[in-house]
Amino acid sequence: MALPLVGDQGPAPALASSLVTRHSSLTDSFGRRHNNLRVSVTDRCNLRCTYCMPEDVVFRDRSELLTFEEIAHFVRVAAGLGVDKVRLTGGEPLVRKDLHKLVRMVAAVPGIKDVGLTTNGVLLADQAAGLFDAGLRRLNVSLDTLDPGRFRQLTRRDGLERVLAGLEAARRAGFDPIKVNAVAIRGFTDVDAAPLARFCREHGFELRFIEYMPIGAEAWERDKVFFAHEILDLLGREVAPLRPTDHDPNAPALEFEYADGRGRVGIIASVSRPFCASCNRLRLTAEGRLRNCLFALDETDVKGLLRRDVPDDAAIAETIRRVVWAKWEGHQINTARFVKPDRTMHAIGG
Numbered sequence: 532m533a534l535p536l537v538g539d540q541g542p543a544p545a546l547a548s549s550l551v552t553r554h555s556s557l558t559d560s561f562g563r564r565h566n567n568l569r570v571s572v573t574d575r576c577n578l579r580c581t582y583c584m585p586e587d588v589v590f591r592d593r594s595e596l597l598t599f600e601e602i603a604h605f606v607r608v609a610a611g612l613g614v615d616k617v618r619l620t621g622g623e624p625l626v627r628k629d630l631h632k633l634v635r636m637v638a639a640v641p642g643i644k645d646v647g648l649t650t651n652g653v654l655l656a657d658q659a660a661g662l663f664d665a666g667l668r669r670l671n672v673s674l675d676t677l678d679p680g681r682f683r684q685l686t687r688r689d690g691l692e693r694v695l696a697g698l699e700a701a702r703r704a705g706f707d708p709i710k711v712n713a714v715a716i717r718g719f720t721d722v723d724a725a726p727l728a729r730f731c732r733e734h735g736f737e738l739r740f741i742e743y744m745p746i747g748a749e750a751w752e753r754d755k756v757f758f759a760h761e762i763l764d765l766l767g768r769e770v771a772p773l774r775p776t777d778h779d780p781n782a783p784a785l786e787f788e789y790a791d792g793r794g795r796v797g798i799i800a801s802v803s804r805p806f807c808a809s810c811n812r813l814r815l816t817a818e819g820r821l822r823n824c825l826f827a828l829d830e831t832d833v834k835g836l837l838r839r840d841v842p843d844d845a846a847i848a849e850t851i852r853r854v855v856w857a858k859w860e861g862h863q864i865n866t867a868r869f870v871k872p873d874r875t876m877h878a879i880g881g
Contacts, residue, residue: 556613557851559823559858563810567616567781568609570602571817571880572633576623578651579687580673582714582747584877586687595818599629601837603636605815608847610642618647618669620880622817625654631665638666645669649712653690655697659704670701671710671739676723677730685719698736708737710797715740715757724762725769732770732794739784739797745864746825746876759800763787766796781811807861813854814880821854825879826862826872 557565575590576583597605606617617637624630638646647669648662655672662670674694676682682691701709711731713720720740731738740762745751767773771789773796778786783806784797800806814822819834831854836847863869872879 557813557855559855561808561858561860563808563858564613565811565813565855566613567618567812568606568614569618569620569812569814569880570606571620571622571815572596572602572624572630573622573627574817574878575626576621576651576877577626577653577688578623578690580651580747581685581687581749582716582743582876584747584875588877591818597815597817597819597834597837599633599636601819601834602633602815603640604837604842605833605847606637606640606643608844609851610640612848612851615642616645616647617643618649620649622877622880623651623653624648625650625658631658631661634662634665634667647671649673650697651686652694652697654693656693656700659697659700659706663704663706668706670706671712672698672701673712673714674698674727675713675716675719677726678723681719681723698734702734707735709735710737710739712739712741714743715759715762716743717755717757720757720762721765724765728766728770728796732789735794737795737797739799741799742802744801745869745871746879751871753802756802758803759785759798760803762798781809783810802864805861805864813851816878816880821851822879823854823858824862826864827859828870828872
């Protein structure tokens, strides 16, 4: 199945910093408007996925992490600049104690229309109802395989049954839709894609595949990427024919539905079809550093501004504008110019 192409992009212009202050909304130098904030609440995780983090890792002291009040304060400032979507991530966000309290705080911020969460699902069964009651409505659960042995091989931990229990608890709590995220890795996805697709069709979950990216602890090997067109061909052969659907042009996933009407599949083709030209995201790390791209090579501290006796909202807003304005054209994964970030996914926020 053919995939739509992202348009060619030209080099970034050099712009005087004085121009940045003229923008009341979060627009970068390429005209991309940013309304989507991803907030990491912790760098800790109860799994050790090979594509995300090393087995042995030193986590940040808890005192270094932003408090819930500081995160909510930052969200209020960002909302005043046009941010209306917030997604909480980690590490694994559900290891952060009383996360439902943060959800309630963020959901109450004027202007925020959409609060989501990305989780590995291991702790979800006990927390799903509380999160839904607090105002969480969008839920993505990471699950790469339904085979316990391959689950342990990828995550270096047991826990598949707990993830499946978490998905069921989330459905009972009222989450709809629930998206299941699978990283597309050759040697795994070619075996696990069809069983995952059948499972999601049966239970009413929306399956999303994310092409394996150079952001983990291990050396990235391009030949391990199981590409979007291969996934679509496999599902069409082994599960049911797929057809493209209309989708939000700012959303990272290309959307497809089964021709028989029984479910949808999303493909985030970060490697084979980068969506940089329409990216609308910025990221806040758990310790309070702002990034304008998952693959950014620099970051800007905002924790110092948030921890003043009287937080400087004007300075925070100006910092957000400058970081967004300085956003590069794209990550350049498919060029010789690509430089892998020093941070791994767990330390940035998924």
